[in-house]
Amino acid sequence: MLPGSSLPGASLVAQGVYIASNQASSFFYIFTGAHAVHLLGGVGALLFVSFRKFEKTKISLPAAAEITSYYWHFMMDFGFSCWLFFTWGNKFLMFENSTF
Numbered sequence: 001m002l003p004g005s006s007l008p009g010a011s012l013v014a015q016g017v018y019i020a021s022n023q024a025s026s027f028f029y030i031f032t033g034a035h036a037v038h039l040l041g042g043v044g045a046l047l048f049v050s051f052r053k054f055e056k057t058k059i060s061l062p063a064a065a066e067i068t069s070y071y072w073h074f075m076m077d078f079g080f081s082c083w084l085f086f087t088w089g090n091k092f093l094m095f096e097n098s099t100f
Helices: 002-014 023-051 061-093
Strands: none
Touching (some): 002 023, 023 061
């Protein structure tokens, strides 16, 4: 998913649209950066749980895997919620008819 976000970013840079160009480009770059940080953090947690020796720790492997699964389920739910909002939100909130 992250390469899918970086390709439009590269296209924007090629067109001269940077983070300080306008509010929409700032939102895109900040949202993509936050997505990258959370994705890399989740992958790091998965690698940590996969390769850690749990014999000498206070937490068991099943408990660590369960905690990591909570993170990934939250990320999936959050991503799906964002997709719903950005895909269907303007139809329900009627942004196109607002007077802002």
